[in-house]
Amino acid sequence: MSVRRHDHLIGPLLLCLAASSAAAAPITFNTALPVARGEFINRELLVLKRADDAGRDLDVNTLASVLGYGFNADLAIFGVLPYVDKELQLMVGGTRVKRSSEGFGDASVFARYTFFKQNARGHTFRIAAFGGVKAPTGDDNETDALGRLPIPLQSGSGSWDGFGGVVATYQTLAFQVDAQLTYTAKSEANGFEGGDEVRLDGSLQYRLLPRALGRGTPDFLYAVLEANVLHGSKNRVFGSRDPNSGGTSIFLSPGLQYVTHRYILESSVQLPVSQDLNGGALENDYVARLGLRWNF
Amino acid sequence: MKPFVRLSAVVIGTALLYAGAAFADETHYRVDVQGMNCPFCAYGIEKKLEKLDGVEKVDVELAAGQFWLEVDDGVTLSEDTVSNIIRDASFTFKGMTHHEEPASLRDESE
Numbered sequence: 001m002s003v004r005r006h007d008h009l010i011g012p013l014l015l016c017l018a019a020s021s022a023a024a025a026p027i028t029f030n031t032a033l034p035v036a037r038g039e040f041i042n043r044e045l046l047v048l049k050r051a052d053d054a055g056r057d058l059d060v061n062t063l064a065s066v067l068g069y070g071f072n073a074d075l076a077i078f079g080v081l082p083y084v085d086k087e088l089q090l091m092v093g094g095t096r097v098k099r100s101s102e103g104f105g106d107a108s109v110f111a112r113y114t115f116f117k118q119n120a121r122g123h124t125f126r127i128a129a130f131g132g133v134k135a136p137t138g139d140d141n142e143t144d145a146l147g148r149l150p151i152p153l154q155s156g157s158g159s160w161d162g163f164g165g166v167v168a169t170y171q172t173l174a175f176q177v178d179a180q181l182t183y184t185a186k187s188e189a190n191g192f193e194g195g196d197e198v199r200l201d202g203s204l205q206y207r208l209l210p211r212a213l214g215r216g217t218p219d220f221l222y223a224v225l226e227a228n229v230l231h232g233s234k235n236r237v238f239g240s241r242d243p244n245s246g247g248t249s250i251f252l253s254p255g256l257q258y259v260t261h262r263y264i265l266e267s268s269v270q271l272p273v274s275q276d277l278n279g280g281a282l283e284n285d286y287v288a289r290l291g292l293r294w295n296f
Numbered sequence: 297m298k299p300f301v302r303l304s305a306v307v308i309g310t311a312l313l314y315a316g317a318a319f320a321d322e323t324h325y326r327v328d329v330q331g332m333n334c335p336f337c338a339y340g341i342e343k344k345l346e347k348l349d350g351v352e353k354v355d356v357e358l359a360a361g362q363f364w365l366e367v368d369d370g371v372t373l374s375e376d377t378v379s380n381i382i383r384d385a386s387f388t389f390k391g392m393t394h395h396e397e398p399a400s401l402r403d404e405s406e
Contacts, residue, residue: 034386034387036340036384073385114386120388124330172333173334173358216356217335217338219335259335261336261342262339263336295336
């Protein structure tokens with residue numbers, strides 16, 4: 001009665017990588033665009049994930065609160081605190097069983113440093129490195145009538161995980177392109193060690209409205225198309241590799257983003273293109289996102 | 297001089313005097329910025345420029361990469377102060393120029 005750990009897209013780690021910026025930005029990952037010195041950016045992101053197969057239905061709903069602060073022109077720090085609601089329904093001996101948890105998940109902090117930038121009239125190109133940790137702040141010892149919940153169903157993972165990578169952004173008045181490479185190293189907790197992950201993301205945001213830019217600062221409506229490639233190595237359970245874990249997934253995420261000078265409203269649906277998972281790992285059906293970020 | 301011409305001269309002259317008086321109590325600066333390409337990008341800068349002493353209004357011309365500042369008459373903005381605000385936002389400061397005309401009358405070519 002377990003859910004194999006292939007929950008890349010719902011963990012706070014990935015939520016924090018989609019943290020924020022002081023500009024239009026990808027919805028499913030980060031950007032190299034800046035947070036001005038002394039400025040705070042807030043993002044509230046609702047993530048609804050559904051996965052199922054013949055005998056299992058998993059719903060994970062997460063509300064992630066993200067706070068970003070511009071330490072200086074090149075360095076920004078971010079904090080992420082998710083609230084998660086997980087529910088698994090599965091058949092056990094001919095009976096439908098429901099197991100669930102709800103509560104604050106694992107908090108993350110990370111820093112992003114822009115080491116290259118080229119500004120010109122009408123466009124900017126930036127490359128930034130980032131790195132951080134996910135702390136085991138969520139409850140990882142939740143139980144129900146059937147006993148202790150499996151780790152992927154817990155609100156928290158119990159482990160300290162580190163992550164880092166590089167993100168590049170090219171932005172013009174008409175469109176924006178972002179690309180990000182991320183490595184996540186997971187540690188052991190409660191006899192379980194999630195497999196390390198490598199992730200490559202790309203995003204194109206194309207301005208639909210206004211069609212032509214006149215004077216002033218009009219609101220922008222962007223069409224967004226993102227691609228995410230994720231590879232996870234196998235988990236270890238008490239030192240042994242789990243053959244039903246890890247694998248490679250490719251997702252496409254079409255979406256819309258409405259950008260004003262005070263806030264950004266955005267939404268996307270992440271759909272699986274390919275899920276080459278090991279053994280019987282649970283496959284995602286979709287991940288829907290609805291977000292609001294504002295500058296204060 | 298015909299009465300119509302005299303009357304026209306008086307009306308136009310009066311209008312010019314009023315306009316001159318209206319323009320005399322405010323000054324304008326244009327700040328050129330590079331790398332700023334979306335509305336949300338501009339807000340962090342706009343907010344700080346609005347807090348400068350004597351600044352009454354800030355207009356953003358996104359396509360041109362410009363901020364237009366309306367300041368009280370007699371107020372002089374420091375270029376260092378303005379350029380630091382732009383740099384702290386991670387954009388490139390390209391210059392600041394003084395203008396007598398209000399933003400609403402500025403030339404398209406600017």
